[in-house]
Amino acid sequence: MNTYEVWCQKSQWDEPWCKQTIQGETPGKAKYAYWEYLQDGLWEEPFSEVFRFLHCRKIGGFKVSDLFSNRVDFERVCERRGIPFAYQGMEIEVNGQSGVIVGANNSGNLDVCFDGKWYPENCHPWWRTKYFDSAGKLIQEFLD
Structure with a gap:
């Protein structure tokens, strides 16, 4: 791509x-x-x-960073959804699929670019989601 x-x-x-x-x-x-x-x-x-x-x-x-959305809108969604630790470029896992957060959308959800794909997908920030720091250590997990 x-x-x-x-x-x-x-x-x-x-x-x-x-x-x-x-x-x-x-x-x-x-x-x-x-x-x-x-x-x-x-x-x-x-x-x-x-x-x-x-x-x-x-x-x-x-590069995944080509898909990054407006940072201010992203931070607003993170604050409203209670995930202030999240950042664009952060590695996450949603329902077992690995990806990178590239932004947020008007529905208050995250836009995630999953491994092997070149487009963002709409993901609820609390649904079966694991958040990892830059070292790959799990920092937050939502089961459902």
Whole structure:
């Protein structure tokens, strides 16, 4: 998985908001993900029509930190859920699956990127969850 900067080079689309950072296995898949973003009422044309205007530049290999969300929102969820020790990048285990906390979401849950995946999943912070410190030592466990 790599991180790409994708933009549309068309005269009326040559603005800063037009550039997006997107994760994808290949440049083509990153362009397709960008096209899906444009389909949200911005530019509703077939991919074959839009593709010729899209440009892509590899920024780097995928890192979990690329998925980190807004830190202030994350800390607010941690405070409300009673897990002030949690931090983005912390290793956790949810129902036996290992992963890394990458953020929080509007439902008050954690966004976790599980091992072998490149996207975050919604996880309740207390449901069968184990939290580990940077040395791998268990610091908190919720059974259900």
